[in-house]
Amino acid sequence: MTAGGLNVLMYETYEDIGDAMGAKSWSFHRVDLHRGLRGLATAEQGEGRAVEVKLGREAVGVDCEKGEVRMRGGEVVRGDLVVIADGAHSGLIEDFTGKPSELKRIGRSIYRWLVSMDDVLADPDLAEQYNRPPGFQSWTDPASEILWVSYTCRSGKVLNNAVVHPTQAGEGEEDLWHSEAPKDKVLAMLENFHPTPKKIVHLANEDGIKVHHLFKRPALTSFVRGRTIVVGDAAHVMMPTHAAGGAIAIETAASLEVLFKGISCKDEVVLKKRLELFDKLRMPRCNLTMTASNAGPGWIAVPGVEEEVRRFYAGPLPPVGSVPWGSAFREFLFHHDEYRAAEEALVEAEGQ
Template sequence: MASWFGHGSWFFHRVDLHRGLRDLATRPAAFEDIDIGPPVDMRLGCEVTGVNCEEGILKLADGRAIAKDLVIIADGAHSRLISDFTGRPSETHRTGRSIYRWLVSADEVMAEPALRGLYTRELPGFTGWHDPNKKVFWVTYTCRGGKMLNSAVLHDTQVDEDEGDAENLWHSPVSKSQVLTMVQNFHPSMKKIVTMASEDGIKVHHLYKRPPLTSFVRGRTAVVGDAAHVMLPTHAAGAGVAIESAASLEVLFRGVDGKDGPAMKQRMELFDRLRIPRCNLTMLASNAGPEWTKVPGFEEGVRKFYSGPLPPLGAMPYSKPFREVLFRHDEFQAAEQALAESMSSEL
C-alpha cells in the first residue's frame, strides 16, 4: 500500500483509535513533530438534544441554549440530531444483515497449529472465509500491535433469536452457541476462535442504510461521518471518508473568523462541494455490496453526485482499479486546491 499511495494500511481496535484521536485533540504538546494547534476543551456530560442549524445554536438537556460559530453533527449512524438537520424524521432502516464481533488474544490463536498458518504464511491483512449457502462472511484481522485478533461475522439477522434491541444498538450480547450455530459449516479449527471469546465478549449490531443526503451543510451546521452517510462495511471505508471530511474542515476553516458571515458561507459551500461526491460515492458503493459495479442502477445513482472515474465493470473490492478510485484521494490537496481557486476567483 505504501508504494502505491505513500502510506501503509492499518488495522485498529476501535477503542485504540478513539483514544489516539482524543490524545491528538487534547494533548498536542505530546506530538512534537507536528503542529496541531492548541488543545481542545472537551466538555463531557453536556447532552445535546437539538440543534438550530441555521443559527448554530445547541439545545442542551439541562435547558441551556449555546450559540456556536460552527456546529459539526457527528453522532453516528443512529444520529438523534439528523432530523433537525434535514427537517424530517430519520430515514435510516435495517438492511436485514447483522454482525457478530469479538476480540481474542492473538497468542491464544497462534498456539493452535491449525490456525497459526492462517496468520503467518500469508501477507498481513484481512483473513476471511465465506459460506455462500448461509450467506455468512467471516473476516478477521490482527490489531493492537498484533496482540489481538478481531473477528466479525456478517450474517442475515436472526429474527427468531435475541439479536439486540433498539436501546442497545452497538453492545447487545449474544451467546457463543448462537455464533457457533451461524458458523456451523466452517472448519472445526476456525470455530475455536469463537470458543476463545470470553463468556460475555461477543456482541451484535444490526446494519442500516439511509438514502444519500443531497447536502452536508445547513446554515452554520455541517454533518460528517456516519451521521452524514450510513454505509455497510463492504469496503471498510466509513472511517476513512470521515477522516477525509475532518481534513477538509481543517483546511477550509483554518484562520477563518467565525463571525464573518460571508466567509463562513463560502467555506461551507466549498465543504459541501468537496464532500458530497466523495462521501456519497463511497456510501453507495459500499451499500451495493462486493459486486457493486454490476448492481443495476448503481452507476445512475452515483452519477447524481459524482462525475469522476469508476472502476471497470466487474472490479472487486481491493483490486487495483477499486483502490485507485476510493483510496488514492488526498483530501488535504483537494481542499487546498479548491480554496485557492475560490480565493483567486474573488480577486
C-alpha cells in the same frame, strides 16, 4: 476463502501499498483509534487551542441557521460553526434535514469480538491459516449469506473478527447499539464453516462477542445547512464492505482543517463560501463511498447503483467485477489526498 473447504478465492499482498499510495495501510481497534484521536485533540502542544471534552452533557436539538445547540436541561450553546458528528443513530439529524430520520435496518447484523494472537498461533491449525503477511483474512459462505472477516490490530497482538450475517431472532430487539451474543448461537450460525475458523469463536471470552445491526439511510443532498455541517456516520451510514467509513470521516476532518483554518466564522460571507466549498469537496467522495459500500461486493453490477452514484460523482469508476480491497478498488477509494484536494480547491476558489 470458502467457508467449508478453506479454498483460496482471492489472494493479494499489500507490501507495496506504502510506495503506491504514499502511506501504509493501518488496521485499528476502534477503541485505540478513539483514544489516539482524543489525545491529539486535547493535547496542549500543537497548533490551535486544546479541545475541552465535556461528558454527560447531551445535545437534544440544533437550530442550524443560528448555530445554536440545545442541551438536555434547557441550556443553549451557540457556536460560529456547529459540526454534527453523533453517528448513525444521530439525534440531531432530524433538525438538520427538517424531517424524520430515514435510518432503516437492512436485515443484516455483525458479530464482533477480539482474541489474542498468542492464543490463535498456539493452535497448529489456526497458525497455518495465519502464517501469512498481515492483512485481511476472510471466509465466505454464499449459501447462508455469511461473510467472516478477520484482521490483526494493536501491532499484531489482537485478532479482530466480524461476521456479517442475516439478523437472527432475539438479536438486540431492544435496539441498543450492541448486545451480547452467546457462543453457541454464533457457532450455530456458522454450521457450514470448516472446524478450523470456528476455533476462533471458542477462543473468545464468554461475554466477549457482541452483535449489532446494520443500517442504511438515503444519501443526503447537502452536508451543510446554515451554520451547521454534518459529518461521519451522521451524514452517510455505510456498510463495512470496503472498511472505508473511518477513512472517509478522517478525510472530512482534513477538509475542515484546510477550509476553516485561520478564518473567522463570524464573517458571514467567508463562512458561506467555505461551507459551499466543503459541500463541493465532500458530497462526491462521501456519497460515492457510501453507495459503493452499501451495494455490497457486486456494487456497480447491482441494478440502479451506477445511476445513484452519478447523482453525486462524475469521475472514473473501477471496472465491473472489481472486488472489495482488490487493486482497482484500493486505488479508487484510498489513493486520495484530501489535504491536497482541499488546498487546490481553496486556491482555485480564491482566484476566481
